[in-house]
Amino acid sequence: MIGLAVAGKAEESKRIVERQVRAQKYRLTRPFKFIEVETGVGYVSIAAREDEIIKRGDVLAACIYHPRAGVKALEHILESEDLVTTFMSLDLFFSGAIIEHERIVLFRDHVGHMPLAYAWDGGSFMAALSRSALGSAARSLEPGHMLVLDHSGSRLVRWYHPTRFLMNNPEEELAERLIHVAEKYLSDTVFLGFSGGLDSSILAHIAALAGRNVRGITVAMKGSLDYTWAQETAGILGIELE
Known part of the structure; x- marks a missing residue:
């Protein structure tokens, strides 16, 4: 995912994402595309590389990841019924977003290797790989966290909790x-x-x-x-x- 915007009007969300793309031209090393969807949270526009976005019915997932895992990682996230369990099972570095009709979820790997930032601009919400593309009010999503947007507002959810284990040697x-x-x-x-x-x-x-x-x-x-x-x-x- 290169950029994402949620706004009250479709034209506004598209304008914001186009601005994000111009600010991150150095990331456009592979073909990318725009997708626009209407949700219960607002009009969503998203720009992502073609191999990092997938849509099934009313659900859309966009994710950057390393090492390259092909479409299987995206499908795994898209079809997940329990995001925490899914994220814990991914042996990858990743960040991205899931867009459903009633909610939008930003997520980032537990190490924070893959960047993801977000910001509010009046009544619009923005997210992008680069903080500089969002302005001085942007914040980085903390590693191992999700940011959930729905009708009740927005909330941070920590999905990663490290486990302790003993080593014999x-x-x-x-x-x-x-x-x-x-x-x-x-x-x-x-x-x-x-x-x-x-x-x-x-x-x-x-x-x-x-x-x-x-x-x-x-x-x-x-x-x-x-x-x-x-x-x-x-x-x-x-x-x-x-």
Whole structure:
């Protein structure tokens, strides 16, 4: 979803979304489309990439997600009878909206990897990937939350509640989990800001263990201590440095 607006008139909601699209041209790397629907909450206009929006009957779902999961993720959300259970089952980063006749639900993954912001403009409601497209009054939807709009007004609902679990061997189990995440979400080639310090070195090492081609990017004067540290650490880890 690139942008969404809810207004008392169809022309107004469309005008708002068109403005959002112009403000986010850098996101338009794939074909997108506009959809307009009338709901009990108001006239809704939405702009989304063609592969990130689906409509069945009176229900519409628009969602960005990573890694690319195809239409199955959208169908899973669209057909859900229990959004909390559905969101908990998705092994993805995501954000988006569900438009039904009697309510509109914005949602965001528990990590907050995918952006989503919203704002009120008089009697109109707006949402977009970028806060800057909505003006200074925009707020980011908190990770792991839903924003529900219906006849009673709007309310925030926290859908994600982390669970605690015990590890028999914390060091090994944590390492396995980190490598699993790297294998699932990192691309084949990883460009990493690399200083040779603890944080960037750990990230580079995990990516390398996951079989990725790690390219370290260092910004420093040649011959400086920072550059020397980065070179030495890259050599130890066996990664390329640029």
